[in-house]
Amino acid sequence: MISKTKKYLVYGWVLFLFWSCSDDDAASPKDIYAFEKPAHFPDATYTFENNPITKEGFELGKKLFFDPILSRDKSVSCNNCHQQSRAFADSPLHPTSIGVDNRVGIRNAPPLANLAFMQEFFWDGGVTHLDFVPINAIESDVEMDETLVNVVKKLNEHDEYPLLFEKAFGVKEITSPFMLHAISQFTAMMVSAGSRYDKYVLEGTALSNEEMAGMKLFEKKCATCHSGELFSDFSYRNNGLNDSFGDLGRGRITEDEADHGKFRVPSLRNAELTAPYMHNARFLTLEEVLDHYDGGMVDSPTLDPLFKDGDQVVGISLTTEEKTSIIAFIKTLTDRDFIAEPKFRNND
Amino acid sequence: MKNINLLAMLSLLAILWSCGDDDDAKPAEFGTFQVYFDNKVGADDITRRDNGSTEYDFETSTGEKFNLSLLGYYVSKITLEGPNGEYFQDEMKASASEAKGYYHVLEGESASQNIKLEQVPAGTYNKITFAIGVEEDGVLEGAAGGVLDPADGAWFWNWNAGYIGFALEGTAENSGQEYVDWGGGRETLENTFAIHIGGWKDVADNENFINNIKTITLDFGTTVKVGPDLSPLAHLVTDAMKVLDGAAIDFSNTFSVHAPKAGKPFAEQLPQVFSVHHVHQSTSGHD
Incomplete structure (x- = not known):
């Protein structure tokens, strides 16, 4: 009897040994309060170590x-x-x-x-x-x-x-x-990260021919700025909305004239749902946005050089067909699960 | 049976070893070190005046008469050094519950002017280093408590988020500030001035993006000893006149400084603003 007790004590110690130094793993695999980085996303920047989610x-x-x-x-x-x-x-x-x-x-x-x-x-x-x-x-x-x-x-x-x-x-x-x-x-x-585009990237779920064509065009014509899986390089650019700036944008923060009229390149995820567009809400539809890039831009000293050829403002030339395809692709970035997710809903 | 005992002993040993901190090489003895920030304008003590008061206590070298209603700054990242390799680094931790290692020194609040450093390794010290302001690593910790809590007196800039490192406010005879009624009981009085030095970002390829945080190193000119029964004090002087004179202030056109670029000429003076008045071994505090 005594030896049995001692035996359990020993097992207890050993167990304790393993337990005491191990990390607390997530209690259940489907913890809806656990932050999960989608596989194709960059690393999170938020300081979760200072503010763990509960x-x-x-x-x-x-x-x-x-x-x-x-x-x-x-x-x-x-x-x-x-x-x-x-x-x-x-x-x-x-x-x-x-x-x-x-x-x-x-x-x-x-x-x-x-x-x-x-x-x-x-x-x-x-x-x-x-x-x-x-x-x-x-x-x-x-x-x-x-x-x-x-x-x-x-x-x-x-x-x-x-x-x-x-x-x-x-x-x-x-x-x-x-x-x-x-x-x-x-x-x-x-x-x-639950859009049709994400399902295409993560699971290989097919997109339509038009959407695929739009993706190719997007990569060529838009992805210099709207890059990566967040569809933005998060730089600050003047995309030719104005030639004088009531709102200095990035220039207010940097206090640099070279940044007057620059605004952050927005992520295009869910863009279908987030009209109107641009910092000043200039455009009501994605069609208007693309029309702006194709021929609607105005010159100013801080206009992004990407849109210029020498002194000439060239913007991004797009045919009507190309615009339709690009918009079809942008709409694959709409995440219906996100806007329907019950945990974000007001339950008061 | 014996084997089991042995196993138990080994496990116990393993536990003690595997989870213990490496705590060798720590000196056995510690003491406290006090730093006293004595705010002055030139050689004069400061009496804080009400905003708009026309009692001008001071005059710059160019004859600009002024008084002060507010003077303060953040001190952070304090280190002490000694001639024999002694080194003390004040612990820094910005979290929601505290702002360890950040001190908000405010003229007129004597508790804020006396910084007591604990757990300083016993030894001889002859040098102090500190930063004026809250550097990038502090800002990027996110919302913090204590003296960094913006709802509890912290000097926080919302629009270009970060903390004001050094601030001077008062009234100047020659100030170009006109009366402004902001509504809701907020107003800016005539002839007042506010110089807020902030800005902590360094951005590559943008020289205008200004980091106004300065690191100050002061030599005591002598040595003091820290030990269990030895708690020395360094009496430092902060001379606000040097900020204004060094930047050759003309209050008629410089009375409202609230952005990094405008604060730069003043921030450049900070290394000259702080000096060691004296150090002493006594444990008694200063006021």
């Missing part, structure tokens, strides 16, 4: 995303300008963002997808970490017109939030970094 943190971030408490008069939530049915872009009825007191913003709200893979945010790239993104919307006087200080105060005085933050982060008092981490947990999880 069910409680994600659900709290979602609640905040849909809660107008973030705005001065509790009238505007993140969701106002970032709607799931539009791949988290704004409705075409709001070409530029509408904030509190019906104030009109100056830029088109970009879609939210694959944010965990991006280095810089907004049309001008002024923000370099996903955590800091909501501060701009909260404190912009044409968006939520609130202060971060007051948001934190309102959350601490709220009936539900203090307990939710304690459950998610183990904190007794809500502070802004935990609020920003919660929102990042929700937005970093917005991975869109």
